[in-house]
Amino acid sequence: MAVLKEPIEEALQLRNYIDGEWVESEGETKEVVNPATGKVIAEVPISTKDEIEEAVEAAKEAYPDWRRTPPLARARCLFRLKELLEENFEELSRIQTMEHGKTIDESRGETRRGIEMVEVATGIPSLMMGCNLEDIASGIDEYLIRQPLGVFGIIGPFNFPFMVPLWFAPFAVATGNCIVLKPSSEDPLSQIKIVELAEEAGIPPGVWNLVNGGRTVVSGMLDHPDIKGICFVGSTPVGRDVIYRRCGETGKRVIVMCGAKNFALVMPDADLESTIAACMTSFYGNTGQRCLANANLVVVGEGLSEQELEAFYKKVVDAFVASASKIRMGYGLDDTVHMGPLRDEGKKENVLQYVEKGIEEGATLTLDGRQFELVEDLPEACFVGPTVFEDVTLDMAIAKEEIFGPVACMMKATSLDEAIGMIHQIPFGNAASIFTGSGKWAREFQYRVECGNIGINVGIAAPMAFFPFSGMKDSFFGTLHGQGPEAIRFFTESKVVIQRWF
Amino acid sequence: MEGVHVTTAAIISFIERLEEQSSAFYDELTERWEESREALATFSEDGRRNRTLVVRTYQETISDALEATYSFEGLDLKGHAVDTALAGDASYADALAMAVALEEKACRFYSDVAERSQSLLATIPRAFQRVAKKRERRRLKLQSLLDAAEAGA
Known part of the structure; x- marks a missing residue:
């Protein structure tokens, strides 16, 4: 260290x-x-x-x-x-x-x-x-x-x-x-x-x-x-x-x-290892304080039976949670650290309120970021660990409002069409990502989704300096x-x- | 958890230390054994060049979006640490044997991180591979010097 x-x-x-x-x-x-x-x-x-x-x-x-x-x-x-x-x-x-x-x-x-x-x-x-x-x-x-x-x-x-x-x-x-x-x-x-x-x-x-x-x-x-x-x-x-x-x-x-509330869609043919690695950066990079961060992950069962979708969802969420659990938290100048604190105590308080709200609304707190360990002895005032909610529905505040912290909401959709519809129910349109091996699905996604920045097997669709940084809707x-x-x-x-x- | 999910920053810090150690080692070697000076004249400077190459490549490639939270899964940095302390009574052959071991370890380290960073933008693993090859060429040169020194002894 x-x-x-x-x-x-x-x-x-x-x-x-x-x-x-x-x-x-x-x-x-x-x-x-x-x-x-x-x-x-x-x-x-x-x-x-x-x-x-x-x-x-x-x-x-x-x-x-x-x-x-x-x-x-x-x-x-x-x-x-x-x-x-x-x-x-x-x-x-x-x-x-x-x-x-x-x-x-x-x-x-x-x-x-x-x-x-x-x-x-x-x-x-x-x-x-x-x-x-x-x-x-x-x-x-x-x-x-x-x-x-x-x-x-x-x-x-x-x-x-x-x-x-x-x-x-x-x-x-x-x-x-x-x-x-x-x-x-x-x-x-x-x-x-x-x-x-x-x-x-x-x-x-x-x-x-x-x-x-x-x-x-x-x-x-x-x-x-x-x-x-x-x-x-x-x-x-x-x-x-x-x-x-x-x-x-x-x-x-x-x-x-x-602001933003960005979705990542995981299709059944996605390369799971690379997808999860990209999601860690996307959901938890900059401690979630990023307008291009993904916040809602939708496991899409296009072409799958109900049982197959359940199994695929479990596989994705298990891998996501396992990876998120390994994130080392501490002072960013310690070069072994993966995630730093939120910018200040007020921002932490805001994130914690959303965690409480998510529980009250009936979502399942699979990974509780309120419990965390730091790699060294530091004040905990601004830290929140990686958090994962399951059983999230789009009417919940945690699914539709910008939390601006390390909180991931897991959802399911039976088809790509349904998943795109979910994205469109949110007032924001900053970014969205799809993880897939199918060019057909990727094209459908980039063609229809009303967001300014689209990632195809990219978790953070951050445009380079020679392209416009786009954005739509709110x-x-x-x-x-x-x-x-x-x-x-x-x-x-x-x-x-x-x-x-x- | 250290050594399981190693950050890119930790790899860069390790390389900075490794190259600094290598340069200091070859400075000492060439100072203590005159016969090594011509053959190993560039070795110390090479360490600084390697460091510049890797750090520059990293700084020019890393972006907040793609690589910032990249982890070198399963890498054991402690296992790649090198010993460069020359004993006071070491012979020239001892020093060369140590140098061969150093180059072997360094080459293994750079090859390892190159392999583990294939999914980073190509420039970073390519820089690691370049240094691994340089280290391997140096190892071969040192081995022939060591063979000659042992034959002479």
């Missing part, structure tokens, strides 16, 4: 980054606690309305020069940032484990995914090109150019504190916009580190601003007339009822990525998605020029 060295030794006093300067906030502060050890690792300011206004003003002032900076020069800044992120790969990863609780493997995976966003955005000279057509009428040509819009606001979630803001920030900056970014106040440290590196990479003052805080900062962004668009990742109630609605009222562009509000070419379109306006020379 090796516990890796912590990169943060004493509690840090965090500041805002506005117009190229690190500035103290006038606001109250809040403690950032390492959920595995209970140690305070930082004090984060809850910034004021004036401070968000200063940041927007700085971004607005920086915008004219930045948009005139040639795309190739902007790309060079991002190349330098990418190199600095690589150089600091390990420190960035360990910071995420300390601020969030995830395991070091998970943090390194998150760091890689974040860097990939910057990598893709460095291709901006090609990605941002428009198009043209000669002779749309005799002697008249038409062409389309993509222009930046100004200032964008980015509001990050707690579950992927490093990666998620990078779904947007590099694309916004590469296209010539300026940003004001609010990281989650629960785990803002890796974003602070990115900004330090962005500064070192030579991104000019005012282009990439960071304001710590909570609702005041979010409201300040939503109401500010100089912010042209908002990118938000968080819960459905806030995303739909606050962010999306307010952006509609104020005429802002918006990407709102929200999981996504907006038109264009984050990442790749759709992000380029989101952060630019299409201008059409029609020209004729006499």
Whole structure:
């Protein structure tokens, strides 16, 4: 066993980054606690309305020069940032484990995914090109150019504190916009580190601003007339009822990525060993705090008799529970650990309430995550073990609401058609997976399922940086998605020029 | 439970220690026995290269979605631990015999983890295989040096 060295030794006093300067906030502060050890690792300011206004003003002032900076020069800044992120790969990863609780493997995976966003955005000279057509009428040509819009606001979630803001920030900056970014106040440290590196990479003052805080900062962004668009990742109630609605009222562009309740279907011909391995990552990776995590597993008896389905269900559930029971829990910087704590005590309390609710609703608690062992002596305040419910029906809260913890619900369906119908009864549409050896079933699944991200023998259908991160129904509000070419379109306006020379 | 479901991170930490130990061992060997210097000149540096190759491949391949909770089922890391402490009164032949054993063990370890990581994205098992092959070539070279040293003695 090796516990890796912590990169943060004493509690840090965090500041805002506005117009190229690190500035103290006038606001109250809040403690950032390492959920595995209970140690305070930082004090984060809850910034004021004036401070968000200063940041927007700085971004607005920086915008004219930045948009005139040639795309190739902007790309060079991002190349330098990418190199600095690589150089600091390990420190960035360990910071995420300390601020969030995830395991070091998970943090390194998150760091890689974040860097990939910057990598893709460095291709901006090609990605941002428009198009043209000669002779749309005799002697008249038409062409389309993509222009930046100004200032964008980015509001990050707690579950992927490093990666998620990078779904947007590099694309916004590469296209010539300026940003004001609010990281989650629960785990803002890796974003602070990115900004330090962005500064070192030579991104000019005012282009990439960071304001710590909570609702005041979010409201300040939503109401500010100089912010042209908002990118938000968080819960459905806030995303739909606050962010999306307010952006509609104020005429802002918006990407709102929200909650989920994802299904994994296991067909009779699935490779069981690989399926269970993929399910462990999918259901319990990041301690279930992932919008692409599967939460409901449906064993499908397509072509099987009732008895055969029962036997197949038992085989799948037994293998799932056996594997889940072996998950080692502890501090994510211990490199032998498979699963860390939840982000904080409140989140644990929420998960425990769902466990109680599941029991009250009549589901069978096959694996009780309230009972667990840690690999070392740590406070148990934020830990919950892998949990499995059986006899779950779709009318139960545990089957249809997002728990955001390590809780798996086992169900059965007699056919693929019935299983797809189950997915459609849930209001969310973020992701769904099917495990099968049949191309016919897989195609039927990807064709019919109303979810934005489909996994075929993949437990977490996480799109790469050069594809959009999709989502449907109550999981996504907006038109264009984050990442790749759709992000380029989101952060630019299409201008059409029609020209004729006499 | 350690040694049953080993994480990728634990494998990487093990490799970092293994290569560091190997480099230190060859530094000492070449310092104590002048006759080994030419033949084993690159062995210490190779350890650092192996480490860079594996860590870089891991960092460039791992993603939160596909590999983060991957387990090396049934792997006994303790069984792969190597002994690199050269006794003060060891002869050159003793040192070479130890080096042969070290390379044999290291090759077995890299082949083992390559085999067990076949379902990871191909780059990771491929990096392990590359180092296993390098270790095997080194073992053969060391064996011929050992044979020569024993014949000379």
